[in-house]
Amino acid sequence: MPTFPESSRNTSCPKRRSSGRSGRRRPSPSRRSTDGIHGRGGGCAGGENAAPLFFLPRGRNRLTAEGRSAFNRFGRGKDHDGTPRGAADPLSAPRARDRVFLLRAGRRRPALSVDRPLLAALPARRGLSETDPCPGRLGAVFLAGARGQGDVPARDDRAGEAGPEGTPLTDHASDNDPRPLAERMRPRTLDEFVGQSHLLGEGSLLRRAIAEDRLFSIIFWGGPGSGKTTLARILAGETRSHFVSFSAVLSGVKEIRAVVEGADRRQREARLKTVLFVDEIHRFNKAQQDAFLPHVESGLITLIGATTENPSFEVIAPLLSRTRVLVLKPFAEEELSLILERALSDRERGLGTLGLGIEPEALAHLAWAADGDARAALNSLEAAVSLAQTGPDGTRRITRANVEEALQKKLLQYDKGGEEHYNLISALHKSLRGSDPDAALYWLGRMLEAGEDPLYIARRMIRFASEDVGNADPRALAVAMDAMQAFHFLGRPEGELALAQAAVYLATAPKSNALYVGYGQVRQAIGRTGTLPVPLHIRNAPTRLMKDLGYGRDYKYAHDYEEAYIPQDYLPDPLAGERFYRPTDRGFEKIIGERMAYWRGLRERHKKKEG
Structure with missing residues (x-):
């Protein structure tokens, strides 16, 4: 394992020359950096007893969360790949004098600390020479990797770590961490990720692509908080490709070109692939999306986009055809x-x-x-x-x-699987049947405000349209179906108004249960008589054999007769003359009843004529 030469003389850093003064003491942590990440006077280890300080680049206000997590991951006795380090490993036993402090720019206390031998281990990981004389350079590379541009894992393991004076960096996970709980709790691995089993289940396409590091261009489409960005970050930790991330809200064609140039350079010099994650990709206009197209097509860039909008409308067709849209469902x-x-x-x-x-x-x-x-x-x-x-x-x-x-919302008493669930749906159904639109609206609102699934209510109203309105108003069924489709299209809360419209329509429609009663009688008759044969004259006869057997014989084609009606029997013989559907005299069923009565009259006249 390489170690830093111990000397206070700054003699070999290619980026900074010594002032020629020997024996210069390293500055205290309160001194502020004036030239990037090198500390004044001790920026590079070129002498016997140097314990150089590393400062963040000028203008950087704080170390990124990923940087903190990366340093703490190393500092907790784990190697780069997360495995514990052995006792014989020099990284396992840092010396007190080898502590290296990372300071926030302009701050007078150390932000984080890390053992110097840890930095000594970085060159091999980052493709640098193990004898690189400039630890400042190593620190710069480490920070670059910690920002998500390299292979340092993005983890936040600060809880319980000791600071420079032995005080904990955190009393609990939220102390000194301004990030919201939702950000802190982002899953870091696929094993931590909950849900989306249709995408991440064993043997799924995406799971295999991650395991084999053969990512393809993807657009994650899902609602807010469905895991799009989290999945992309997990992919960043799993892939061996170079991962670049930016937001379509803050970036434009200029940034895209820079990413493409970097991807081309990495592919030529190191045969390293580039995975580009674009959050809110629907914010890019056509020209910005066109800038991706040739590079996604050539394979120079593997694009991972995330959007809450329908990609069919927001992503240009040529780019959409070169990606796979994976739909993330809302969490149950x-x-x-x-x-x-x-x-x-x-x-x-x-x-x-x-x-x-x-x-x-x-x-x-x-x-x-x-x-x-x-x-x-x-x-x-x-x-x-x-x-x-x-x-x-x-x-x-x-x-x-x-x-x-x-x-800021009162929790109504409601149990979607218990008694109150059935009480409320019963109240809604009976209010609709009783033609009380006010009560129907009230119980509909009670259920929606209490958290009932709106589509469950829509299904119940569709059933009501057939059971309690039926042909008294055939339009009722279409209204109920339209309400369900409108809710699908609008979602909450706008779609709730469509359900309210349907409820009022159903409550004020003429009522008839003739269909419900008639169909119930049919089921009873079937149970009583079993599977009666179809009468021969109304059987299908597609072959000569069937015709020879009498299939379709003596069938009378109604359109060949006056008023497109000719009396003949259509029920099996044991049920001849049965009446199952008896329309009411309300609404459109009154017209249906009059029409059926007229046909019965024609039948009687026909019988008298034949008899």
């Missing part, structure tokens, strides 16, 4: 509950050190209110935590009231 409530429970128990990045409890009803409501959005669920949990009070037993418990206050 059970999956969101698991994510929330994990955040409450995680002592490293979550809220586990706070000793919090949560009422089952409060947890269920958090999962429901998020509407499939994991980020929204975790943000709501974080807000509810700030409202939780310590109980008499000394523990803090998140209650239903905390959740209601955090969401």
Whole structure:
């Protein structure tokens, strides 16, 4: 393992020349850097007792979260690939005098510390010479890798680490970490990822591509908080390709060209592929998307895009045809509950050190209110935590009231699988049948506000249109179907108005259960008589043999007769003359009844004429 030469003389750094003064003491951590990441006076180890300081580049206000996690990952006795280091490994036993401090620019206290031998191990990992005399260069390379441009894992393992004076960097995961809980709890590996089993299940296309490091161009399409960006970050940690990430909101054609130039250079010089992640790709206009096209087509860049909008409308057709669209579904409530429970128990990045409890009803409501959005669920949990009070037993418990206050929405009494669920749907159905549009609107609103699945309500109204309105208003079924389609198209909350419109229409439509009663009688008759044969004259006769057997014989084609009607029997002989459908005299069924009565009259006249 290479070690730094111990000397205070700055004699061999190619980027900085010594002032010629020997024995210069290294500056205290309070000194501010004036030339990038090299500390003044001790930037490169060229002498006997140098313990150089490394500063962040001028203008950089803080070390990135990825940089912190990378340094702490090394500092916790793990190698680059996450395996524990052996006792014989020089990295396992750093010397106190070899501590190297990373300072935030302009700050007077160390932000992070790392053992000098760790930096000595970096050259081989980054393709540099092991005898590179400039540790400043090594530090620069390390920071570059920690920003996601190399192979340093992006993990946040700060909890419990000791600072330079032996004080913990964090009392718990959220201390000194301004990131929201949703950001801290992002899954880091596929094993931590919850949901999307249709994409990440064993043997799936994406899972195999990740395992074999044979990524293809992808567009992740899904709603907010469905895991698009998280999956892309996991891919960044799994792939051996160079990973570049930027947002379509902040970048343009200039940045795209720079990425392409870098990708071309890496491919020529190191045969290294480039994976480019573009968040909010639908924000790019046609010209910006065109800039990707030839390079995605040539394979120079593997594009991973993320969008909340339909790619068919927002991504140009040539680019869309060269990518595969993978749809991320909203998280199920059970999956969101698991994510929330994990955040409450995680002592490293979550809220586990706070000793919090949560009422089952409060947890269920958090999962429901998020509407499939994991980020929204975790943000709501974080807000509810700030409202939780310590109980008499000394523990803090998140209650239903905390959740209601955090969401600014009262939690209505409702159990989607219990008695209240059936009570409310019964109330809605009976209000519709009773032609009370006001009550129908009220019970519809109660169910929607309490968290009922709107599509369940739509299905019940479609059933009602056939069962309780039927042919008294044939348009009722179309209205109910249109309401369901409108909700599919609009979503919540806009689509709820379509359901309300359908409810009022159904409540005020003429009512008839003649279809429901008639079909019930048919089922009883079938149960009573079994499978009666089809009369020969109305059987299909596609072959000569069937015709010879009498199939279709004596069938009378109705259109050949006056008024397109000719009396003949269509029911099996044991059921001849049975009447199952008896229309009412309400709505359109009145017209149907008059028409059926007229046909019965024609039948009687025909019988008299033949008799």
